[in-house]
Amino acid sequence: MTRVFNFSAGPATLPESVLLQAQAEMLDWNGVGASIVEISHRSADFIAVAAEAEADLRTLIGIPENYAVLFLSGGATTQQALLALNFAAPGQTVDYVVTGHWGKTAIKQVAPYAKVNIAADGEPEGFRSIPARDGWKLTPDAAYVHITANETIHGVEFRPVDGKGAAPDVGSVPLFADFSSSIASEPIDVSKYGVIYAGAQKNLGPVGVAVVIIRRDLLERSGQPRADIFDYRSHAARDSMLNTPPTWNWYLAGLVFKWMLAQGGVAEFARRNALKSKLVYDAIDASGGFYRNEVVPQARSRMNIPYFLPDETLTARFVAESKAAGLLALKGHKAVGGLRASLYNALPVEAAQALVGFMHDFQKRNG
Numbered sequence: 077m078t079r080v081f082n083f084s085a086g087p088a089t090l091p092e093s094v095l096l097q098a099q100a101e102m103l104d105w106n107g108v109g110a111s112i113v114e115i116s117h118r119s120a121d122f123i124a125v126a127a128e129a130e131a132d133l134r135t136l137i138g139i140p141e142n143y144a145v146l147f148l149s150g151g152a153t154t155q156q157a158l159l160a161l162n163f164a165a166p167g168q169t170v171d172y173v174v175t176g177h178w179g180k181t182a183i184k185q186v187a188p189y190a191k192v193n194i195a196a197d198g199e200p201e202g203f204r205s206i207p208a209r210d211g212w213k214l215t216p217d218a219a220y221v222h223i224t225a226n227e228t229i230h231g232v233e234f235r236p237v238d239g240k241g242a243a244p245d246v247g248s249v250p251l252f253a254d255f256s257s258s259i260a261s262e263p264i265d266v267s268k269y270g271v272i273y274a275g276a277q278k279n280l281g282p283v284g285v286a287v288v289i290i291r292r293d294l295l296e297r298s299g300q301p302r303a304d305i306f307d308y309r310s311h312a313a314r315d316s317m318l319n320t321p322p323t324w325n326w327y328l329a330g331l332v333f334k335w336m337l338a339q340g341g342v343a344e345f346a347r348r349n350a351l352k353s354k355l356v357y358d359a360i361d362a363s364g365g366f367y368r369n370e371v372v373p374q375a376r377s378r379m380n381i382p383y384f385l386p387d388e389t390l391t392a393r394f395v396a397e398s399k400a401a402g403l404l405a406l407k408g409h410k411a412v413g414g415l416r417a418s419l420y421n422a423l424p425v426e427a428a429q430a431l432v433g434f435m436h437d438f439q440k441r442n443g
């Protein structure tokens with residue numbers, strides 16, 4: 077068996093020890109004589125797995141008691157649509173700060189249900205930075221302000237400013253954030269947010285489950301007429317078991333949470349992620365323009381690094397040769413082209429070192 081270094085943007089690499097444990101437990105989970113995917117979500121056994129995963133995630137991220145934690149199917153995109161249905165009154169304005177592709181998706185999903193105000197838009201500048209906070213056109217009585225904490229495709233991330241956390245100050249309107257590609261990658265102050273949501277398949281586990289963290293007072297909002305299954309309050313009241321939850325994905329995410337805690341928690345992953353991303357950015361910046369990343373340094377993502385070679389022929393060669401060298405999935409997203417290295421929690425520091433070594437070697441041969 078050969079396991080390569082996997083730079084996939086999502087679904088993404090998982091800790092090998094977690095995969096091995098899941099493999100070992102596949103046929104007989106915990107002496108039950110059946111797989112965890114074969115037993116009822118209403119069984120005491122599964123309820124214990126689910127509750128433990130929630131408790132571990134609370135510890136890992138530091139989620140206060142006055143926040144509900146939901147594990148839902150439908151991915152991050154479904155949550156983008158549900159935000160307005162649950163938290164915006166009919167006709168109420170919702171404010172969106174767009175810093176890349178996923179911010180645009182969030183607007184597309186919410187547009188049928190709310191009046192969208194684009195408070196700031198990085199697109200005219202080519203999504204190379206976070207628009208300066210003092211230029212945002214916020215609506216005083218908006219239902220919420222939505223940001224994308226890390227733009228997975230454009231490689232733009234909200235970073236701490238002036239010694240304060242990365243969460244922008246938006247006054248008394250609740251801040252909602254799509255953390256799909258950066259959740260649990262560094263310590264954050266959850267209390268600065270009204271809602272945090274994330275598809276699991278980048279930093280938390282397998283695709284098929286999304287985590288939604290909601291300040292409980294927001295669940296009192298009446299929102300808009302909606303089916304029970306689209307109602308976060310109902311999901312919270314039933315511990316995310318309103319219908320059959322994605323049990324396998326929830327279980328596997330739970331194993332990842334335990335692995336992260338055992339490795340030293342988010343503080344340790346923040347250290348590793350800073351190290352990995354610095355290695356790659358330094359290699360890009362020291363290449364004399366052979367490799368290029370176009371994001372301003374203050375907004376460079378620690379998780380996803382899109383970068384470019386001088387031409388398409390070299391790009392195709394880099395992708396093919398890196399793959400042959402055991403570095404998987406470095407091709408850029410089709411929306412921006414070029415290359416992209418995703419450096420999520422489960423990607424070891426050695427992978428970034430191997431990538432940088434390959435980049436030096438490739439430049440020597442082609443530069």
Ligand SMILES: *Cc1c(COP(=O)(O)O)cnc(C)c1O
Nearest residue numbers: 151152153178228254256257275
């Ligand atoms: C991957 C991603 C999404 C989409 O997630 P799905 O689970 O496929 O719906 C949304 N936002 C961000 C920031 C992402 O990285």
